[in-house]
Amino acid sequence: MKGTVPNCMQSLVIHRFGESQWKRSLAAAGLAASTDYSAQADVDDGEVLALIRGIGEANSLAPAEVMQAFGKYWSSVYAPVIYQSFYEAPKSTREFLLGLDAMHIALTRILKDVQLPRFTYEWQGENHLVMHYRSIRNMVGLMPGMVTGLGIHFGDAPKVWLEGNAVHIVFNESPAAPAPL
Ligand code: HEM
The missing domain is CATH 3.90.1520.10 (H-NOX domain)
Structure with a gap:
């Protein structure tokens, strides 16, 4: 899928929880600490799902809560810009x-x-x-x-x-x- 979705997740985690929680989320998802999503990239769907799980694990949120937070941030903060x-x-x-x-x-x-x-x-x-x-x-x-x-x-x-x-x-x-x- 287009990198715009994981790019938005990255922006949400960094703004809400900080850079260190983003690194922890990547680690929990089994992804390299240097991972940095651009909106133009193509990202494997499985990686996006792993990221949702990783963000949840690192920030004590259920996957459904991560999806809810993502959706709200997408429509009211990220996409309007x-x-x-x-x-x-x-x-x-x-x-x-x-x-x-x-x-x-x-x-x-x-x-x-x-x-x-x-x-x-x-x-x-x-x-x-x-x-x-x-x-x-x-x-x-x-x-x-x-x-x-x-x-x-x-x-x-x-x-x-x-x-x-x-x-x-x-x-x-x-x-x-x-x-x-
Ligand atoms: C300006 C607003 C929006 C833009 C520009 C946009 C654009 C996109 C893009 C580029 C993707 C990635 C698809 C891919 O890479 O193949 C996507 C996925 C998705 N969009 Fe939108 N979208 C917008 C708003 C919404 C809204 C408001 C909803 C729901 C109410 C929605 C539902 C979805 C869903 C569920 C996906 C996940 C992919 C899937 O299920 O196949 N989008 N969107």
């Missing part, structure tokens, strides 16, 4: 998520050798969205944290939970009113 342009149009978590599948498709045209997840959308009520996740990977566990992070960015705190590969989101706000004629 690195991928600023994607945050310009959407005004809410709802709007961002409804554009997410198209956004990932657009990235396939820009980045070489990416295997991005795809989403289909199902409404179970005016404010209850189900996003069905499909990917060659099984990283749906990253999604609740990423959605929560969008809620932090947009300040609209949706509820989110997983049922298998279905991500349930309940929005607090009403859908945007149509623009006046």
